[in-house]
Amino acid sequence: MTTNKLRAGMIGMGMIFDDTYRPFFERVHADGMFRRDFGLIEVELSGVASRTGARAQKYRQAAGNRIGPFVSFSGTDAAQQLLPHVDVVCVATPDDRHFEAARLALEAGKHVLIEKPSVLTLQELDQLDQLARKQNVLAKVVYHKLADPDHKKLRTHYVDGNLRHVNNGYCTLLEPKSISGSQFAEWIQGRNPGTYVAVHYIKLIDFTFGDRSPHAPREESVTRSLTPTNWRLARITCNGQRGIVGSAAGSTWDSVQLQVVYAYPDGREAAFDIHTSWVTPDNFPGYVDQEVQFRFDNGVWNAHQRKRGVEMTIEGRTPGEFKITPNHHYNGSFIEPWGERTQRGYGVEIIQKFFEEVAYVEFGGPSDQRLQRLSAMRGLTYNDVSADRNTVAIVQAMEALLFRQAAGQPGCVVEVNTPRGGLVLLTPGKSEATVLYAERV
Numbered sequence: 001m002t003t004n005k006l007r008a009g010m011i012g013m014g015m016i017f018d019d020t021y022r023p024f025f026e027r028v029h030a031d032g033m034f035r036r037d038f039g040l041i042e043v044e045l046s047g048v049a050s051r052t053g054a055r056a057q058k059y060r061q062a063a064g065n066r067i068g069p070f071v072s073f074s075g076t077d078a079a080q081q082l083l084p085h086v087d088v089v090c091v092a093t094p095d096d097r098h099f100e101a102a103r104l105a106l107e108a109g110k111h112v113l114i115e116k117p118s119v120l121t122l123q124e125l126d127q128l129d130q131l132a133r134k135q136n137v138l139a140k141v142v143y144h145k146l147a148d149p150d151h152k153k154l155r156t157h158y159v160d161g162n163l164r165h166v167n168n169g170y171c172t173l174l175e176p177k178s179i180s181g182s183q184f185a186e187w188i189q190g191r192n193p194g195t196y197v198a199v200h201y202i203k204l205i206d207f208t209f210g211d212r213s214p215h216a217p218r219e220e221s222v223t224r225s226l227t228p229t230n231w232r233l234a235r236i237t238c239n240g241q242r243g244i245v246g247s248a249a250g251s252t253w254d255s256v257q258l259q260v261v262y263a264y265p266d267g268r269e270a271a272f273d274i275h276t277s278w279v280t281p282d283n284f285p286g287y288v289d290q291e292v293q294f295r296f297d298n299g300v301w302n303a304h305q306r307k308r309g310v311e312m313t314i315e316g317r318t319p320g321e322f323k324i325t326p327n328h329h330y331n332g333s334f335i336e337p338w339g340e341r342t343q344r345g346y347g348v349e350i351i352q353k354f355f356e357e358v359a360y361v362e363f364g365g366p367s368d369q370r371l372q373r374l375s376a377m378r379g380l381t382y383n384d385v386s387a388d389r390n391t392v393a394i395v396q397a398m399e400a401l402l403f404r405q406a407a408g409q410p411g412c413v414v415e416v417n418t419p420r421g422g423l424v425l426l427t428p429g430k431s432e433a434t435v436l437y438a439e440r441v
Ligand SMILES: NC(=O)c1ccc[n+]([C@@H]2O[C@H](COP(=O)([O-])OP(=O)(O)OC[C@H]3O[C@@H](n4cnc5c(N)ncnc54)[C@H](O)[C@@H]3O)[C@@H](O)[C@H]2O)c1
Pocket: 011, 012, 013, 014, 015, 016, 017, 049, 050, 051, 052, 053, 055, 078, 079, 092, 093, 094, 095, 097, 115, 116, 117, 142, 144, 183, 184, 196
């Protein structure tokens, strides 16, 4: 029997490759991927592209027989060279380099999975979406927080009408200094922690409280007892601080406070504050501090992504080598009760889900029904680029607001979908408006 196969390519082999893609590829190398509708599929990491190739070489040596043979390309045209060797491409380069890699892959007719944030402007998102449609492939984004059991339960309560009508909330995600100081030192110039991590919560809010798309065909049995939410994104403001990662007058940010406002048709509004940083001390008790609170007409939801109950101290080893308040749900390495060593969690699950979607498109039924399967998978709004518009709009606005602040114009606001345009930046004391995106968001 011949087994169907997906050849995967990785563009970017940094921290997130090691955290989530590597355990996924090693697992499917050992076990394959099976579902009744698409059968047994081989998923192989067939090629990688990175800046220097050094990490690929290191990984090849460290992994031994946990992974199959793969080709490795480095340098400026590494992505281009990789493409003939693969069917599916995962883009995990720094956030301002996603677009080019994804565009090349889609142009070559490959299915694409992009790390969050997908891209930095709606103009780029439009291009990727159009290309994916033209080439009849999937273009998807990784937002693993949507698969966190706590966030899934939050959405389930909202969809089921237990928690009703969200009014406001806050989210915070603080990264340690080692991220800005060493891990990302190569590409941090001009970047900000908001684009890097607020985007997790931007998507969580937009998807959890705003998304009312029909469920995918495979999920038809899910009952929905919900009145449609037709809120709309209304405006975005943002502030940032500088002086630790870069100079106080420069364009590299230490911390960012973002506020996003949605409007309901009856005139009520919902506002969300998202605070982020990448200059928290490295001896912080958890890797990242993550907390949310959402307030509804009839309730409050508080969740701490770090303090989920485990607190551990080991003399001389916490909180450096091990953390005091670890999150074992995202991505933990375990010895299973049956003796096997595994690395698992929702960070890995969400990668597998994408590969299942590709396998379903390619092998989930007769070839003359491929387009129907493609369209069904494109309808999954948790990860399709076409459903990433609000998130990218907020990121685009945040970047423009920080740019203005660095240029000596703090306190600007971005309006959404007004007669002047889709994304319009207004400056205090000035009558002119800058259109960031002319079409409707
Ligand atoms: N899902 C998550 O929670 C999560 C966590 C961390 C990072 N990320 C995202 O993953 C992406 C990468 O982050 P990271 O932490 O792995 O970064 P990193 O700095 O550790 O690694 C970046 C990798 O990209 C490669 N690279 C850089 N420019 C390239 C180019 N032009 N072509 C090919 N390769 C190139 C580098 O060689 C390196 O291998 C970012 O978009 C980030 O937002 C997601």
